[in-house]
């Protein structure tokens with residue numbers, strides 16, 4: 001057969017190369033900066049996604065149980081606000097989808113025409129999720145997207161015949177700074193059609209010891225989860241991090257209202273990352289910032305809705321009032337004739 005002398009790259013191949021390139025750039029950038037930082041979204045490869053599922057089972061990690069309680073109690077009412085027509089349940093940062101499943105069960109009970117659209121940056125989380133959802137909910141239409149939340153947003157408004165219910169659960173929104181949150185919500189609002197609904201899980205401000213325990217569990221699963229950033233650099237970029245020389249540290253900033261997670265180098269060291277052809281120097285006790293988890297008051301959340309164009313439909317809280325899921329509707333004024 002004639003060799004055409006060129007080949008068309010497969011979109012999946014391009015996407016995989018793009019993700020690795022972005023990871024390399026974020027590592028290069030973040031570990032060259034002072035103070036050092038690494039974005040938490042890179043924790044979620046196959047290992048990180050499994051560790052997060054294990055965190056959800058921990059006694060100290062209350063958000064999953066609180067949100068499951070809210071959804072179990074209110075799923076039929078939430079669906080009631082979406083009308084009776086066809087519906088797309090869009091799950092941003094779906095993870096293992098265990099709580100979304102509660103809403104899907106309620107939707108299928110109502111015999112609604114439903115399509116499940118999980119969006120997640122982790123391909124291995126997506127593979128597990130799709131398989132699981134197809135087993136749990138026979139006949140459910142599933143159309144997952146592997147990618148960044150922001151990239152997925154443009155896709156949302158294309159089909160105006162189906163109502164969107166966008167779910168952003170698990171206080172994923174707390175990983176954004178306050179400014180990023182506003183920008184994200186405004187972009188979400190722009191991407192959606194009038195009448196679409198958004199259900200967002202927010203972790204509420206509460207006793208500081210409860211917050212600290214949730215990010216410093218006794219079994220050390222959260223520590224392993226955070227350190228997976230370095231383990232992933234070792235696996236994917238040829239890094240030579242010795243994890244024994246680093247520790248997880250989480251603290252709460254009372255001014256900003258965020259739990260802040262760090263990886264701290266316990267010794268002075270230089271670590272090579274062969275894939276980047278560079279070594280990074282660490283001082284004794286030098287931190288790498290890895291994650292913010294902002295905590296909110298209901299009043300902050302209401303302001304956020306008003307500032308970004310959403311109408312508040314309902315605010316649901318668990319019985320201990322530790323967590324809230326807010327249901328907002330997209331309202332857009334009709335352009336003047």
Ligand SMILES: C[S@@+](CC[C@H](N)C(=O)[O-])C[C@H]1O[C@@H](n2cnc3c(N)ncnc32)[C@H](O)[C@@H]1O
Nearest residue numbers: 041044093094095120121122147148149169170
């Ligand atoms: C904290 S888990 C929450 C999972 C699930 N929503 C829940 O409530 O249990 C965050 C999920 O969001 C995904 N994720 C993190 N950053 C992302 C991003 N920038 N774009 C898309 N997905 C992201 C991760 O892969 C992970 O599965």
